[in-house]
Amino acid sequence: MSNLPADAPSFFPLTKCQVDFDRQKEMVTLLPSFYAFGCEYTSRGLLIGRDDAFKLIAAIEKALSVQG
Numbered sequence: 001m002s003n004l005p006a007d008a009p010s011f012f013p014l015t016k017c018q019v020d021f022d023r024q025k026e027m028v029t030l031l032p033s034f035y036a037f038g039c040e041y042t043s044r045g046l047l048i049g050r051d052d053a054f055k056l057i058a059a060i061e062k063a064l065s066v067q068g
Helices: 050-065
Strands: 014-022 027-036 039-042 046-049
Touching (some): 046 050
Antiparallel strands (some): 014 027, 027 039
């Protein structure tokens, strides 16, 4: 059971995302921050492989190119 108000959004706006690349392990670390309930929060870091990072970039580019 969630403690969030019933009218709370299911996602929150991303405010920034720090990115680091470990060349030895070919892993990308993402440290996202988001805005919720009047405050900015930093989330857990996400660790993804290099190939998955390229897929994420491609998905973002595709989303940005869609015209409504």
